[in-house]
Amino acid sequence: MTNFISSWFWSESFWLPGNVTWADLEHPPPGVEWPRAGHIACALPLALAVLAVRQVFERLVAKPCAHIFHIQAGVSRPAQPNAALERVFASNRSPDDRQLEGLSKQLDWDTRKLERWFRLRRNQDKPSVLKKFCESMWRLTFYFGIFIYAMRHLWVSPWMWNTRECWYNYPFQPLSPGQHNYYVAELAFYWSLMFSQFTDIKRKDHVIMLIHHLATITLISFSYANNMLRAGTLVMAAHDASDIVLEFAKLTNYAKYQRLCDCLFVVFALTFFITRLVIYPFWIVNSVLFESWEIIGPYGCWGFINGLLLVLQCLHVIWFYTIARMAVNAIFKGKVARDDRSDVESSSEEETTETSGNKARRISKPKEENGTNGHCLVNRGGGGGGGPAPNDRSSAAPTEQINGTQTTH
Template structure:
């Protein structure tokens, strides 16, 4: 085990030439540098954050949802039917016309009635708008709070105004309490998302988001371990700038404030494009790739860090394309709302004779039930 630890923490990989871990472990005159062991504090903090979230959603978010007339009860439940339940659980949740005709004859029901039963049964297993509202309200609260904290903290730092200060004196850059708090809080939040993902609303991108949260935890920990925390704070700040706007758009959508939802989605889209496609490459990548090269020089973990940030930029481009496509389609339809990928299927068509021929809306990638593009354009909170 000692040999594995020595191999993993090889100084020639993690640190610039002629710098050792012993150099960074010295605490002369109250000076302290980041240590990997500091990150262990994020685990109990994540547990506490998870517990606080449960209380917040139950007593604060749930109360707000009820005030907005968003209730947790399922509006319609499928009537008990052993035959259809067996088909639903064992064969298919979306029967084709052949299955529908056979079940219609077997039960002596109209095809429309069988369709309605399966539609209600599918929606019965899906999370209520109330549950999604509470989850989004917690995320909005955290993202907005950490963004405001990051803005207040970075406003007073020299590297906010001149990114070359991210590298002056590297890696002998002092760890301040405010910087440590910023880093550990972000790390604890993503640890808490790993915990809560197993109790949260189940979505189609469960595996992708789980991997994303692991990658985020890894990148935050990586940048802390080799004291790239200054530029790390810039990365976190850039990504936090748009996340709370998307959650706000979702809340407006769930509360059926469509104009507010549309406005917030537009602001989110513009902010996302500006921060991820302009500010991030010009402000952050330029510093990590070119300024650091001139001031510090490359070393193995420097190369890895920049490769990961470049991969992140590729993801920014992909997500921006998806968001732009959503926005363009919405504009062409004449209104920004009207999300055809709602995950709670509309029952309005059931009252129309044409409903037997209607193709039901596809499930939303991220499990929302409204008509706002925000419902289907949730890029994951990106890693640091």
């Protein structure tokens, strides 16, 4: 049974172009090595090592840097323990007026007291700016380092400047140490993201990011086993370029350098557009889809990999729509609005707007109890001063100007 499954999965008609067999790849010329699927098996244990390195980096490097910018973890004010309200909160984090009135009668609580309880309870689940700063600094460090490594390799590679070189003499193309190291590092990093997404800051589009990570891991693994490394290195480098700017912009936002953050976000929007909506589809995908068809012809794995590339392109279009709206706000309104794309923390969303009756109550008492201003550009997860007044829902969850994307591969 095992042999049958193995022979079915490694079918030559799926993995290899016509007139090429596995036997043809068994004995490369002296001094030459071709990619084999087993080469990247080390990525899984390396992903665990990446997670360990990340913990050390965040503790010894990112946190001290955050303290330089006076970014503290902060402790949110806890909500009064109440089992009945906890059950309601589990199903609805922001109950409407009708639900609040029902709870008011059931518990003999004033509706303002209930509003305050739900606001404090939401604040308890919000990640601190310190946590978000450390996460972004780790990603920035990886993306910047791996991008520099990739460009050192690609700059002297002929397929960087002529994508048809990706397909000449395919699949009999030698594996270089630079290609192998680049692939293993990227695959280990994205496996680490798969493992850590359940403990990292939860995003609004958790399902989309899960699809993205799965597509990325599958694409990297299949392109390596299929020896599409030349095109694969171009795909990964194109994605890393915009991620660097995005993570840097997030760091400036957490440090409250708002003007610099706005400028960097506009640069990120331009970089994202150039790399993922111009270079990626019209240069890289065009080569994998059309130039390869012309030179080597279509086959099973070729179609599968092109399908994954097109899935990533659909995600790019969806994300850029929101990015463009935010960039317009940064240019014409002088600030980056709340990021609704992939990296917005669901726990940092603005509170649900109340009905007009509640708005009237908010207007009558706009200040927080501790006398501080109710508006804040960066959500500090309940840290700093005291919480907002019970009737000031607009200040309960200040918007975060920019919260990143992996976007992705």
